[in-house]
Structures are given as structure tokens and as C-alpha cells.
Amino acid sequence: MRKLKLTDLADHHRGPTFTSVLPGHVVERGGFRVYAQPGFRTHDEPGRHVHTVPEVFVIVQGSGAIEIEGVEADRFQAGDVVVFEPGEDHHLISQGADPLVFTWMHLEPVA
Template identity: 80%
Template sequence: MRKLAVSELADHYRGPQFTSVLPGHVVQRGGFRVYAQPGFRTHDEPGRHVHSVPEVFVIIQGSGVIEIEGAEVDKFQSGEAVVFEPGEDHHLISRGSEPLVFVWMHLEPVE
């Protein structure tokens, strides 16, 4: 797992871009989520939650903790991007008073 501020992304004439974070990758699919309830845990189905490709979360609003392999390892807040590596069991847990709002993206290598 890597965490960085959106302001740390390489600048581009159209603004920050993610190619500096994972060069050679493009977005495979993604979406936008809003969770109003405090304590929300992403991917809260039984068992491990992993992907065969990197997953990026860009936190638009809210804050909380990052859980990897069942342990809370770091915190997150709005304005940050969290990159989970392939095979990492990962979750975000909302702990703030504001609703958790984020964009998620599964990336795949460019061939």
C-alpha cells in the first residue's frame, strides 16, 4: 500500500495525473462512491478482498483508517490517494464526522 497527497502527483498541463504513480498503467474500470454512515468499511463481504491489479482510491471527502490484512496500518483524509498493490487484502474504514466520498479505479498494465 502507498499513500500520497494529490498535490504530490506529477504536474501536467491539464493538472495532476496518476501516470507518475503507476507508470505504464491505465484505468480498467472505476466508480464514485458516497457513504454517509460513520464506521463504514469498504468491501465488507466475508473473506479476503484482493485484486489481481492495483486499485487506487482518491479521497474526496471524509477521513478514516486503512486496513491491510486485517490490521489498521495508517490513516487517510480528503485530498489523498491510496494505492493498493495486487494481492493485498484491503479496506477503508470511515471514522470521520463527514460522509466518506471517494473515486476508485482498477488499473491494468499497458501492453
């Protein structure tokens, strides 16, 4: 897992290329989520939640804990960019007063 700030991203991003986060990768798919419930935990299905590709979360609003392999590894807040590596069991847990709002993206290597 890596954590950046939105201000760390280069200002040249256009389209699906995400070169300043993971050089040589593009966005395969993604989405936008809003969760008003305090204590919300992403990917809260039974078992491990992993991907074969990197996953990037851009935190628009809210704050909370980053969980890796079942253990709190870090904290997040609005303006953070969190990159989970392939194979990492990962979750975000909303712990702030504001609703958790984020975008997510699965990246794939450029062919």
C-alpha cells in the same frame, strides 16, 4: 500499500493514463462512491478482498483508517491518494464526522 497526496500527482493527467502513480499503467475501470454512515467499511463481504491489479482510491471527503490484511496500517483524509498493490487484502473504514466520498480505479499495465 502506498499513500500520496493529490498535490503529489503531476498536472499532466488526461484520459486513462496514470503515469505519476504507477508508470506504465492505465485505468481499466472505476467509480465514485458516497457513504454517509460513520464506521462504513469498504468491501465488507466475508473473506479477503483482493485484486490481481492495483487499485487506487482518491479521497474526496472524509477521514478514517486504512486496513491491510485485517490490521489498521495507516490513516486517510481528504486529499489522499491510496494505492493498494495486487494481492493486498484492503479496506477503508470511515471514522470522521463527514461522509466518506471517494473515487476508485483498477489499473492495468499498458499492453
